[in-house]
Amino acid sequence: MTNRLAADVLICGAGAAGLTLAIDLARRGISFRLIDKAADPFPGSRGKGIQPRTQEIFEDLGVLDKAVAAGGRYPPQRTYHDDGSVTDAAMAEPAEPTPAEPYQMPLMVPQFVTERLLRDRLSEFGVDVEAGRTLVGFEQDGDGVTARITSAEGTETLRVGWLIGADGGRSFVRHALGIAFPGHTLGVRAIVADVALEGLSRGLAHRFARGGAMSEQVSITPLAGTDLFQIQGPVPMDGDVDLTATGLTALLARRTGRDDIAVRSVAWASAYEMSARLAERYRAGRVLLVGDAAHVHPPTGGQGLNTSVQDAYNLGFKLAAVIAGAGDDILATYEAERRPVAEDMLRLATRLLDAQTQGAMRRGREVRQLDIGYRGSPLTVEALDRRRGLRAGDRAPDARLHGAAGQPSRLFHLFKGPHWTLLVQAGGHGAIAPRANLHIHVIGPAGDILDTSGDIAAAYGLAPGECALVRPDGYVGAILGADDTAALDAYFPALGVVAHPARPVTTTEVSPHG
Template sequence: MTEHSTVDVLISGAGATGLTMAIELARRGISFRLIEKLDDPFRGSRGKGIQPRTQEVFEDLGILDRIVALGGFYPRQREYNDDGSFTESDAMLREEPTPAEPYRLPLMVPQFLTEAAMRERLIELGHRPEFGCELINFEQDETGVTARLKSRSGEETIRVRWLVGADGGRSFVRHALGIGFPGKTLGVRAIVADVVLTGLDRDAWHRFGEGDMQRQIALCPLAGTELFQIQGPIPLEGEIDLSAAGLTALVSERTGRDDIHVHSVSWASAFNMNARLADRYRLGRVFLVGDAAHTHPPTGGQGLNTSVQDAYNLGWKLAAVAAGAPDALLDSYEEERRPIAAAMLGLATKLLDALKRDDIKRGREVHQLDIGYPASSFALEKPERHGGLLAGDRAPDAPLTGAAGQPIRLFDLIKGAHWTLLGYEVEQATTPPRPGLHIHRVGRRGDVIDESGHFRDAYAPASGDWVLVRPDGYVGAIVSSRDAWALEAYLDKVGLGPAAARS
């Protein structure tokens, strides 16, 4: 057994959640290892919906355009009646983009394509996952975690400052910590399979037997591939034939058609739907993210999105504390993210009940644009605001004009690993510059001009207000110029205090 030197973070699990965490750490120069016990990347499309808020996250990570190019939008759903007639409807709420919300439609991108784009981005940043490497034991103390890894080349022991369990619903990390995972099995067992088939066109999401949990089956063309995804409930007990022949027979039985033929299966799974939430997200120097902390039924397309945003929330905080910010910043991860998962579990379960009644409508509530952290201990308002944008809310986008005359989006100013401080109609900066903080003055004599009033409409600032946007695109603080002392105290709390200003 070999012993290796310290890195800051060990990430166990290289799915979408672990990859998000790795990208966040890589672009901040934090040392880490990303390990995955599987020998190869996941080949399935279990999580195929990319919600609008996750699209904003992916834009910040530098991968949105390539992910859009890999996938597409959801087709209309075509519900067939027993006589072969059908009706068509939108599967998703269709809303036009606005200046504040540039992405309003869920994307369909098979999970294996999303993760491939994320690995490509990670390689650009100088890192890659270690496949065939498994975490088999760990112990923690006050200063770090000692972890034992097993790979094809043998066993090794490494020392890290923090361990992140991104290792799925059966999480070894969660089990080893003894953290409870209460919830319920929802009494629904289902199949999901990515297949090559003939007999259906690719311009619709074909749905048969809606509302009948014995006969229901859906066949959806997977954007960016030649595949269809088959989904349907199955009996709670018994073996299911997931071969091409077995799936062809199941489709024929449920559709009443003999012209739909499955020719090959690239990935298939039979699973019981669960709704579970870990009792806690942190124990000492070990954290749970993604499915290790919460499992959802697939209705509503919330699982992958909630998981990516867990890592997006924790990643910058780990980096900040690694650079000297107070440890309390890490406590805010569970404080902010666990209530979100609880709400998403309720939503996904509600949508599953609606699916059983053939009354499912996926509206704005699945887009995750309204998620925020207004109750967070890292949300500050001076003076307190009533209505409009609040500290803890998602920071809206806004088209602006640079002082030199070129158009610029607010998201372009926010994008990256830094904090962003926006002064509205301020005379001068009341906060000195410091590493990790970008300061912009919005107004007639500022470096960016709100010509069309979109910033004013979205943020509802008073003249002289300062809006501090966190690295994850949420509003950390809104303070008036006369309360600049409170802003300095806040910056000190997140590791951007007077010492950073002097450096």
């Protein structure tokens, strides 16, 4: 078998997960091909909520500002009661941004818009989705994967180092690997439709629940950044559903008791049965699963797309490290870290669906995904006895700061990019060797960043000489004491972070990589 590779990675599926992984690999200089069997991009808005943690990821990847410009915040929801009264309420519990958590509220961006922005960002790296190409088979060995792809031009065979199945809930890759997908259907069939309609204000999301029965509910939400509304509601488990403008207008008339709401056109519509399923494994040799190929969720709470994006963000730097020569141990942490998260998100989404059935669903902090972490992961190192506050494995907080030159900045600006970041509180006597792919920042009057607001101290709680190592995906990899800098020498080799032969940097100096 030849070892000559057409690309380091083949990504099968150009939804949110595949596109996120492609962007992350592109900015790391990893060669890949991204294929999708559909000839055209997905046209619908099934996943429209961008949670705060995903907003942080989108900031790092360079798409957040465009997502905000293209979307908007969720409007209040008005619930219409049988007696003619209405109740208005926020669709998510309100929370104000803080220096540590700059994004608190979900952002509404229709899925087709989110994926368009991700494709545009990928194009900035000179890479485009190869549409209309279907993976029909593959074999792997210890050195790579041989994949067969069909398209209008014929069949192509190519050799790659790694294959990523980002091809959705009916994943061909998962089926070909024989990986079980246990779970269950939830006994709910629903419609989702993006439509142009008349008769309702765009300043509100509208929920009708005549008689209190789940089967009679319907929600009609204006899609931010478009002229469309999204219709969602349960339908009978059996039988055809009329998803034409005429059929949807009739459904709305029955469920709202009003004859002034008219669907004029349908941009996209689907009827589907809700399921909760989780792949037994995320990896088989040189083939890995991300996104809906690994887990499918009911739409309640807006967890599916966000969990998929975060899968890809977790995988990207690990896969790149292995391709660059790091050992396999770092890649083994992908499943160890992400599968438990998907398991938790499945439980949350199912619980929210049950609450919605009872008319009592409330989206609190748990849906924002800011508290997801990896304490106990094989990638965490904590030499200090820290029983309170920030721990290794936690999400790395943001903080306001000033550079030594006087300009205001944020920790997230220092973290942005594919590198690792070491934050060192000045005052110790350790020495840290500069390394490729590592940015070292010293906090203090003699350092390159100044904690003028006290935000860094409040969020990280570092004593003089202590340091916090932040992973490329924005989680704390290690917290070490003033005399523990040698532990970094043991930590980094498995990650492919290689030391330079230059002299080490003491904790009171400014690193040339800062």
